Amino acid sequence: MNKSTFNILGWFVPAGIFALLLFGCERDITDLDTATYPTNPEVFINGFSGGLNYAAFGGSVPTAFNVDNEVTLNNSAAAMRFEVPDYNDPRGAYAGGTYFTGVGRDLSGYNALTFWAKASKDASLDVVGFGNDLGANRYTVSINGLNVNTNWKQYIIPIPDPSKLNTERGMFFYSEGPEDEKGYTFWIDEVKFEKLGTITKPTAAILNGQDNTVTAEIGENITLTGLTATANLPSGVDQSVNPTPYYYTFTSSNTSVATVSETGIVTIVGAGDAIITAQMGNTAASGSLTINSVGAAIQPSAAAPTPTVDASKVISMFSNAYTNVPVDTWNTRWLYSTAEEFYVQIAGDDVIRYRNLNFVGIEFTSQTIDATNMTHFHLDIWTPDPTNAPKNFKVQLVDFGANNTYGGGDDVSHEITITAPVLATQSWVSINIPLSNFSGLTSRAHLAQLVLSGDLPNVYLDNVYFYNSATPPAVPTTAAPTPTDSPANVISVFSNAFTNIPATDLNPNWGQGTVVTQVAIAGNNTLKYAGLNYQGIQLGSNQNISTKQFLHLDYWTANSSSLKVYLISPGPIETPYTLTVPSTGWASIDIPLSSFAPVDLSNIIQLKFDGNGDIYLDNIYFK
Amino acid sequence: MKITNKPTNIQAYAITLLLAITLWGGCKPDDFQKLDKRNWVLTWSDEFNGLAEELPDTSKWNFNVGTGSGGWGNQELQYYTDRSKNASMDGEGNLVITAYRESYAGSPFTSARINTQGLFEQKYGRFEARLKTPYGPGLWPAFWMLGSTITTEPWPQCGEIDIMELRGQQPNIINGTLHGPGYSGGNPISQSYAMPDNRFDTEYHLFAVEWDEEKIDFFVDDYLYQRIERDDVSGEWVYDNPFFIILNVAVGGNYVGFPTEQTPFPQKMIIDYVRVYQ
Numbered sequence: 036m037n038k039s040t041f042n043i044l045g046w047f048v049p050a051g052i053f054a055l056l057l058f059g060c061e062r063d064i065t066d067l068d069t070a071t072y073p074t075n076p077e078v079f080i081n082g083f084s085g086g087l088n089y090a091a092f093g094g095s096v097p098t099a100f101n102v103d104n105e106v107t108l109n110n111s112a113a114a115m116r117f118e119v120p121d122y123n124d125p126r127g128a129y130a131g132g133t134y135f136t137g138v139g140r141d142l143s144g145y146n147a148l149t150f151w152a153k154a155s156k157d158a159s160l161d162v163v164g165f166g167n168d169l170g171a172n173r174y175t176v177s178i179n180g181l182n183v184n185t186n187w188k189q190y191i192i193p194i195p196d197p198s199k200l201n202t203e204r205g206m207f208f209y210s211e212g213p214e215d216e217k218g219y220t221f222w223i224d225e226v227k228f229e230k231l232g233t234i235t236k237p238t239a240a241i242l243n244g245q246d247n248t249v250t251a252e253i254g255e256n257i258t259l260t261g262l263t264a265t266a267n268l269p270s271g272v273d274q275s276v277n278p279t280p281y282y283y284t285f286t287s288s289n290t291s292v293a294t295v296s297e298t299g300i301v302t303i304v305g306a307g308d309a310i311i312t313a314q315m316g317n318t319a320a321s322g323s324l325t326i327n328s329v330g331a332a333i334q335p336s337a338a339a340p341t342p343t344v345d346a347s348k349v350i351s352m353f354s355n356a357y358t359n360v361p362v363d364t365w366n367t368r369w370l371y372s373t374a375e376e377f378y379v380q381i382a383g384d385d386v387i388r389y390r391n392l393n394f395v396g397i398e399f400t401s402q403t404i405d406a407t408n409m410t411h412f413h414l415d416i417w418t419p420d421p422t423n424a425p426k427n428f429k430v431q432l433v434d435f436g437a438n439n440t441y442g443g444g445d446d447v448s449h450e451i452t453i454t455a456p457v458l459a460t461q462s463w464v465s466i467n468i469p470l471s472n473f474s475g476l477t478s479r480a481h482l483a484q485l486v487l488s489g490d491l492p493n494v495y496l497d498n499v500y501f502y503n504s505a506t507p508p509a510v511p512t513t514a515a516p517t518p519t520d521s522p523a524n525v526i527s528v529f530s531n532a533f534t535n536i537p538a539t540d541l542n543p544n545w546g547q548g549t550v551v552t553q554v555a556i557a558g559n560n561t562l563k564y565a566g567l568n569y570q571g572i573q574l575g576s577n578q579n580i581s582t583k584q585f586l587h588l589d590y591w592t593a594n595s596s597s598l599k600v601y602l603i604s605p606g607p608i609e610t611p612y613t614l615t616v617p618s619t620g621w622a623s624i625d626i627p628l629s630s631f632a633p634v635d636l637s638n639i640i641q642l643k644f645d646g647n648g649d650i651y652l653d654n655i656y657f658k
Numbered sequence: 659m660k661i662t663n664k665p666t667n668i669q670a671y672a673i674t675l676l677l678a679i680t681l682w683g684g685c686k687p688d689d690f691q692k693l694d695k696r697n698w699v700l701t702w703s704d705e706f707n708g709l710a711e712e713l714p715d716t717s718k719w720n721f722n723v724g725t726g727s728g729g730w731g732n733q734e735l736q737y738y739t740d741r742s743k744n745a746s747m748d749g750e751g752n753l754v755i756t757a758y759r760e761s762y763a764g765s766p767f768t769s770a771r772i773n774t775q776g777l778f779e780q781k782y783g784r785f786e787a788r789l790k791t792p793y794g795p796g797l798w799p800a801f802w803m804l805g806s807t808i809t810t811e812p813w814p815q816c817g818e819i820d821i822m823e824l825r826g827q828q829p830n831i832i833n834g835t836l837h838g839p840g841y842s843g844g845n846p847i848s849q850s851y852a853m854p855d856n857r858f859d860t861e862y863h864l865f866a867v868e869w870d871e872e873k874i875d876f877f878v879d880d881y882l883y884q885r886i887e888r889d890d891v892s893g894e895w896v897y898d899n900p901f902f903i904i905l906n907v908a909v910g911g912n913y914v915g916f917p918t919e920q921t922p923f924p925q926k927m928i929i930d931y932v933r934v935y936q
Contacts, residue, residue, distance in 0.1 A: 232855035233830050235793075269857075271794040271826045272920040 072141040078134060078148075078206045078226035081112040086138060090169055092131040092210060096120045099130030106222050108151045108187050114224035117209065119158075122216035131210030133167040139202030145228035146266075148176075148192040148207070154183040154221035158214045164192060164276070168204035173281040175205065176264075178274070183221055193234055195264035195278040196316040233269035239315035240265070241283065241299070242322035249324065250391065251293075251303045252332045259285070259299035259324065264315065283313040283320060293326045306330030333419035338384035339463045339497035340415065344504075350404055351500035352397075352485075355385055360404060367396035379495075387496045394488035403439055404482040409501035412468045417495040422458035426490040429453070430468065432476055433484035441483070449475035450486070458491075470501070508593065514559035515589035515621050515653035526580060527656035528572060528642065531560055538575030545571045554651075562652040567595070569645035572655075581636040583657040585625040592617050595648025600626070603643060604635035616648070625658070698935030702778050705931045710749030711742045714772050721745070722771040722906075724763075730771075731813075734798075735910035735917075737765035745770035752928045755799075757792065757907045759923035767917075771906030779806045779900035784935040785821060786866035786877075787905070792925035793859040796917025797826030798908040799927045801865055803901040814842035817896035819874065822865035825914045826921070829857040832865070834876035834884050840893025847891060849876065849884035862930055871898065905929060 077084040082102070091097045096118070103116035119130045148165050164177030178192055194200065207226055213219075243261035251257065264282065265275040280299035287293050287301070292309035295301045301311055306328050313320040342349070342356045351357035353365075365387055366376040374395035377388040389395055406412075416428065429452050436445025451468050458464060470479060487494070518525075518532045527533035529541065541562065542551040550565040564570050588600065599611040610631040614624065628636055644650065704718050714721075721740035722730075729735065736757060738744070748754045757769035787801045800823045805816035818837035825831070835848035866877040874897065876884040888895045907927045910916050917923075 232853075233857050235857055235860045267793060267829075267922070269830065271797070271829050272918065273794075273922050 072139050072202050074141045074144060076142070076145055076228040078150075078228070079115055079223070080225060080227065083134075084206075086136045087134050087206060088137065089134050090132055092129075092133070094127055095129050095131040095210070096124065096127035099127070100132055103222060106153075108222075108224035111224065114222045115226070117211065117221050117223070119211050119213055119218045119220065121218040122213045124218065129161075129210060129212035131162075131208075133169060133208035134206045135168045135204045136206060137204070139204045140200075140206075142194070142200035142203050142228050143197045145200075145230045146194050146197050146234055147229050147231050148194065148226070149189060149229050149231075150207075150223050150226040151187050151189050152181075152183045152221060152223045153185060153187045155185065155219045156214070157182070157184045158211075158219060158221065159183075160209065160211045160221070162210040163190075163208070165207050166200075166203060166205040166279070167208040170204070172205065173279060174199050174203060175279050176276045176282075177208075178276055187224075189225075191231070191234070191268050191274060192276060193237065193264070193266035193268070193274055194228075195237070195239060195276065195282045198316060199282055231269065234266050236265075236267040236273075237318065238265045239263070239278075239283070239313070239318055239320040240322045241285075241311075241313045241320050242324060244321040246323045246325070248327065250327050250329060252329050253303050253305065254332075255303045257301040257303075257324070257326075259295070259301065259311065259313075261322065262299070278315075283315050285311060285313045287311055292328050301326070303328050333461070333493070334379070334388070335381050335386075335417045335461075335463065335495055337463070338382040339386065339417070339495075340465060342413070342498050342500070344413075344500075344502045348503040349500050350406060350409060350502075351498075352399070352404075353385075353387060353499040354497065356498065357500060361399065361402050363398045363401050365395075365397050367398050369394075369396045372396065381495065381497075384497065389487070389494045389496065390492065392487065392489075392492050392494055394486060397485040397487070398483065399485075400435070400441070400483045403435060404479075404501070406470065406479040406482055406501045408503060409479070410470055410504045411502050412470060412473075413466065413498060413500050413502055414496060415463050415465050415498045416491075417461070417463050417497075418458075418491045419461055419493050420491045422455050422460045422491070424454050426458065427452045427454045428458055428489040428491050428494070429487065430466070431484075431486040431488070432473055432479070432482055433486065434476055434478045435481045435483040436478060437481065439481050439483075447475060447477050448484075449473035452489075463497075465498075467504075509649065511556045511561070511591045511621065511651055513621070514557040515561065515591070515651075516623055518587070518654050518656070520587070520656075520658050525656045525658050526578060526583065527654075528574065529562055529655040530653065532654065533656060536575045536578065540573040540575075543571050543573040545569070547571070556651065556653075559653065562655075564644065564650040564652070567598075567644065567646055567648060567650055569643060572642040574640055574642070578639045578657075579637045580628065580639055580657045583628060583636075585627060585658050586612075586631075587623070587625050587654060587656050587658055588614075589621050589623050589653045590614060590618060591621050591651040592648050595646055595650060598644065598646035598648070598650060601643040601645075602628075602631040602634045602636075602639055603641040604638050605640060607641070608634050609641075609643065610634050611645075616646070623654075628657070696784075698784050701780060701783065701934050701936045702774075703931060703933040704753070705751065706747055706753040706929060707751050708747035708749075710747060712747040712749075713740070713742050714745060714747075714753060718774060718777055719772040720775055720777065722773060725765060729911060730908070732908070732911035732913060734908045735765060735796075736767040736769040736908060737762045738771045738906070739768050740770070741768075744768055745772060748928070752930055753905075755905060755907045755927045755929070757797065757909050757923065757925045759917075759921075767909040767923075769907045769909055771904065771908075773804075773902055773904040775804075775806070775902040777902075778934070779902045780934055780936070781898065781900045782870050782936070784866060784868045785819075785903065785932075786864055786934075787821070787932045788862050788864045788930040789822075790860070790862050790926075790928040791822075791824045791826075791829065791832075791858045792907055792927050793826050793829040793857065794917065794921040794923075794925055795827040796910050796914055796921050797824075797925050798911055798914040799824055799826075800904070800906055800908070801929075801932075802904050804904060805896060806900045806902055813837070815839050815896060817899070817901070818842070819867060819869070819897070819901060820846075820848075821867050821876070823913070824858055826917075826925070827915070829859050830854070832858060832878065834867070836874065836886055836891070836897075838891065838893055838896045841891065847886055851876075851878050851883040862928075869897065903932060903934070905932070 107114040160181040166175035285295040289309035292307040311324040373391040375390045431450035433448040548568045549570040595616040598614045598616045601609045603609040762768045802820040808816035820835040831852040868875040873887040
């Protein structure tokens with residue numbers, strides 16, 4: 036074999052993802068192989084073997100690799116030198132690249148890639164291997180974390196199943212970042228494929244050799260991981276490598292339940308049990324995946340009931356009906372929790388689905404919820420699981436206390452257990468829990484966690500919110516605010532605080548249906564319109580209010596959906612002004628008189644209200 | 659650092675030579691290294707044909723139990739037990755001595771060591787065992803003999819004949835060794851036999867000595883790789899007494915170093931038979 040006459044013609048760095056370095060060679064004509072694919076085992080001995088190209092990986096330092104004629108193994112002509120950059124090197128974050136041929140080589144007669152390496156300091160090479168051809172990389176094999184030190188040492192990468200490598204183009208690749216943020220240099224020499232009788236006991240594994248069992252359902256995909264192949268090296272130690280799925284032949288024991296692709300992706304296609312196993316060559320791989328398929332997922336056919344509570348009385352965590360507050364996570368994946376969460380749509384409605392639910396933590400610590408003014412906690416759940424007693428579903432709320440963080444001695448919580456007949460199978464159940472029932476939850480000003488648990492492994496969850504159920508009182512419980520305006524600046528129609536216009540008729544008969552009374556609210560005389568359709572006020576005398584700015588009103592209504600106030604001058608000329616109803620307690624308003632144009636402000640004779648509901652009025656005056 | 663001795667003329671690589679002999683067909687076996695068959699008469703054997711998990715035949719074998727003195731004199735790490743877990747038949751015609759990485763009676767490993775002391779001892783003859791070795795750094799399997807006079811004469815005066823020893827980190831090399839007065843411990847008379855591209859843990863190999871009043875010949879697969887004659891011994895020739903046989907798998911110790919995290923366990927020495935001829 037020609038070992039020493041290869042010369043580097045040069046290299047160039049095109050723009051793009053990687054830089055391509057080309058090596059040419061002189062080749063002895065007697066080296067020519069008659070085989071379709073050459074079996075040349077040499078990669079780098081005293082120089083590069085024929086037809087080898089180099090490409091630096093994207094993001095790496097393109098010039099990290101050089102041929103070194105000073106530092107070499109056994110004073111040979113050349114070695115490969117790699118300069119790993121420092122952290123934050125502007126040229127690239129790491130050193131990495133692959134050596135590949137244009138024409139594949141038949142490496143099936145070898146069982147190992149061997150090379151020698153040393154480094155300027157103790158280091159762990161991130162990835163070293165072969166089979167990276169910058170294309171499909173079907174038969175990539177790598178070792179992660181290869182320890183090198185300042186002495187030359189030989190390393191051996193066993194080939195998991197050499198029969199696969201009959202047209203391999205990826206001869207060698209590496210990738211290494213800074214060690215403790217510091218760059219350094221390493222050298223590699225004598226890189227070649229070999230057939231070693233001292234490599235023995237090849238084994239292969241999927242799932243790291245474990246026999247795993249999963250519950251799954253139709254449509255789910257599971258990627259087989261933990262692919263390793265191990266052989267015992269001449270030194271008596273086992274060396275594991277990471278092969279690609281293409282080295283394996285995967286088998287499903289029941290393809291009507293699960294199929295498995297050549298890349299190790301399992302697809303669930305039916306109900307029942309199946310076992311996924313694998314072979315590498317003629318060797319059975321250890322590890323298996325037993326699939327218990329429940330078939331198609333059972334899910335609600337209809338959306339959860341749409342909430343009817345007014346948004347103003349709700350703090351919503353999850354509902355399409357409301358604007359939701361931020362929730363950090365709907366599955367904290369706490370230790371021992373088996374819950375999986377899926378965000379699904381049921382009849383166009385967003386729903387959270389939990390599977391394998393034993394318990395699940397839901398956290399909103401970034402922005403805790405102050406539910407002090409709320410009275411109830413609401414959630415809708417749907418489960419396909421049996422709900423007959425004593426099966427239960429538990430709802431726990433956790434308050435982080437004044438420090439707003441977990442711990443610190445001020446956390447409080449309480450858990451409520453729900454059973455049939457509230458629980459039901461395969462129907463939406465609306466759960467409304469009075470917050471007073473959470474007796475241990477002595478504060479709810481810094482709620483930060485919700486924990487769901489119980490005997491229902493499958494739960495669809497929707498409309499999670501706090502709300503205030505208190506029905507507003509039909510009658511004000513407090514008096515209208517006492518006016519602070521100076522009596523000298525006021526022309527008053529109806530107020531205890533001022534002298535009112537004499538002889539005003541508060542209930543002129545204009546054919547209205549409104550029932551007008553005067554009632555004492557917290558000792559304060561108040562004008563009440565019951566069953567308003569419209570209602571006039573006939574002033575005791577014509578009023579010139581052109582020097583005033585505002586009409587002041589205090590009004591209170593729990594049930595009105597429409598309320599307008601009018602000023603009227605002779606003609607009659609009248610203009611309405613719309614008031615916001617229902618009110619939140621007493622509403623005090625100063626209406627600019629300009630709003631009533633073209634009413635003649637120098638000659639006001641009447642006021643009028645129309646709308647609906649029961650209205651309480653007080654402190655009607657111009658100011 | 660231990661450096662394997664370079665091969666001498668009689669320690670040439672067996673594979674190469676045997677292959678050459680086979681290919682050249684007409685050539686005679688090497689007069690020196692392929693000895694003529696002799697009329698050996700079987701005097702003792704154990705074919706290990708018991709049922710699976712059966713302990714070694716108590717009429718032929720004793721167990722050494724425990725940690726010995728100073729790890730059997732070698733700072734070995736294992737605890738030798740007499741459990742079938744560590745030494746028993748496999749039901750397929752073999753005795754299996756198995757070393758485990760397990761905490762037992764204060765030791766980090768268990769294994770087994772059996773001997774024929776007081777049950778079978780013989781002076782001169784051919785002693786052979788067909789076996790597969792364990793492997794891995796820190797494993798030290800051995801098929802060897804001690805002089806029966808050890809009950810009255812301390813080692814090394816009693817003499818020791820190591821028919822096969824192997825360091826698990828070099829599973830392609832075995833050693834045949836004599837320890838006697840003036841040439842023991844780190845300074846014995848020893849020769850290694852290496853397979854350049856194969857290992858002793860993958861297939862069965864036959865390890866033997868042929869011993870008479872003049873010499874001891876060491877064989878692997880009937881290939882003579884070492885002859886030690888009475889005159890070759892720098893000290894006293896102490897091989898004119900009956901010797902007894904020992905089989906063991908040590909873990910760690912002066913000879914082999916410590917096992918590493920990467921050493922695979924459990925490790926087995928699988929012995930097809932032990933035969934002795936006169």
